[in-house]
Amino acid sequence: MTNDFQHNSAPKHAKHAKKSKSGLATFLTIAGLILILAALAYAAYLVVNQGLLGSSNENTQSASDQPSSINTSEAAPDDDNSAASSEAVGDQLSNRNITPEQSNIDKDAQAAAEAAAAADAAVQDGLPTPLLAEYDGVLIHSPIHPKELEGILFHQAATEFGLVLNTQLPEADPDTMLENPDYQIADEQPTGDEWLDALALHLWREDTDTNMDTSIDVGAEAGTTVYAPVSGTVVLVKTYRLYDVVDDYEVHIQPHGRPDLDVVEIHVTDVMVKAGDKVEGGVTPIALVRDLAAEDITDIQLAFYSHAGHGNHTHVQVNNADMENYRETRLEGAYEVK
Numbered sequence: 001m002t003n004d005f006q007h008n009s010a011p012k013h014a015k016h017a018k019k020s021k022s023g024l025a026t027f028l029t030i031a032g033l034i035l036i037l038a039a040l041a042y043a044a045y046l047v048v049n050q051g052l053l054g055s056s057n058e059n060t061q062s063a064s065d066q067p068s069s070i071n072t073s074e075a076a077p078d079d080d081n082s083a084a085s086s087e088a089v090g091d092q093l094s095n096r097n098i099t100p101e102q103s104n105i106d107k108d109a110q111a112a113a114e115a116a117a118a119a120d121a122a123v124q125d126g127l128p129t130p131l132l133a134e135y136d137g138v139l140i141h142s143p144i145h146p147k148e149l150e151g152i153l154f155h156q157a158a159t160e161f162g163l164v165l166n167t168q169l170p171e172a173d174p175d176t177m178l179e180n181p182d183y184q185i186a187d188e189q190p191t192g193d194e195w196l197d198a199l200a201l202h203l204w205r206e207d208t209d210t211n212m213d214t215s216i217d218v219g220a221e222a223g224t225t226v227y228a229p230v231s232g233t234v235v236l237v238k239t240y241r242l243y244d245v246v247d248d249y250e251v252h253i254q255p256h257g258r259p260d261l262d263v264v265e266i267h268v269t270d271v272m273v274k275a276g277d278k279v280e281g282g283v284t285p286i287a288l289v290r291d292l293a294a295e296d297i298t299d300i301q302l303a304f305y306s307h308a309g310h311g312n313h314t315h316v317q318v319n320n321a322d323m324e325n326y327r328e329t330r331l332e333g334a335y336e337v338k
Helices: 002-065 079-095 100-124 174-179 301-305 326-330
Strands: 131-135 138-141 151-155 215-219 225-227 232-242 246-255 261-266 285-289 313-320
Touching: 131 215, 138 261, 138 313, 151 301, 174 301, 215 301, 232 261, 246 285, 285 313, 313 326
Parallel strands: none
Antiparallel strands: 131 138, 151 215, 215 313, 225 285, 232 246, 246 261, 261 313
């Protein structure tokens, strides 16, 4: 029995020991798994945090590369500049959509607006100058501004080409004017297609037999601006010898729609226009009054009938361009109006 017991007790003891070893192994296995999982979790933690750390370092480095002082006007433009920039971009985008026809319309509108502004400015300056005479519907404005006018004298042209002019200016008495050369030129004058408020002399000349009122002397100081007497196109500017003493200028203007007429302005200097230029009557400056009194030209008729006494003036006449040989002799090389 004892042996059996002993025999039987040994296996019991051994089985118990085996069970103990098996539990320890299980414990160690579980512990190992836990450690492995913990290690993996820690490794994952490091990986994630390292990535975040690297990103943070890059941002820090990028920030450190920036200047220590930032110009806020460059970093964040103000609203006005942003708005201006947006408007500029908007304008560019809208311009891309403008058709050639619309562009031409806009240009015409701008040109019309500029012309209207110029006309308004001219009126403010007392321009166009008022009328002195007319011929067959062609209006002749004073070539001298009324504020600078020293006298008006209608007389005979030196050639047969001059056409008789009509005027509504009241006639002054020559005998009275010799004693008191007062043309009664009003201080306040109309502008444009209204008649000058002043008296005018009509005097014959002994050295010619042409018709009366075929030319006009308009008195002013030397250097005074001379305006185009009619609206039209300058067709010729040339020099000639006045009385074989003075080099003088002729400015020839063809009135709008009247190729049969040639309006000539003489006794001028410093001519400001050239052939082909468009001019507006009483508005466009074309030259300055020549100083005839300083050129040893004596007996200037206007000098006896003005307070100034020097007689300086500019001369206007309307010639018949259809007379035989007129274009060949007086308008040789003239600009052809289209």
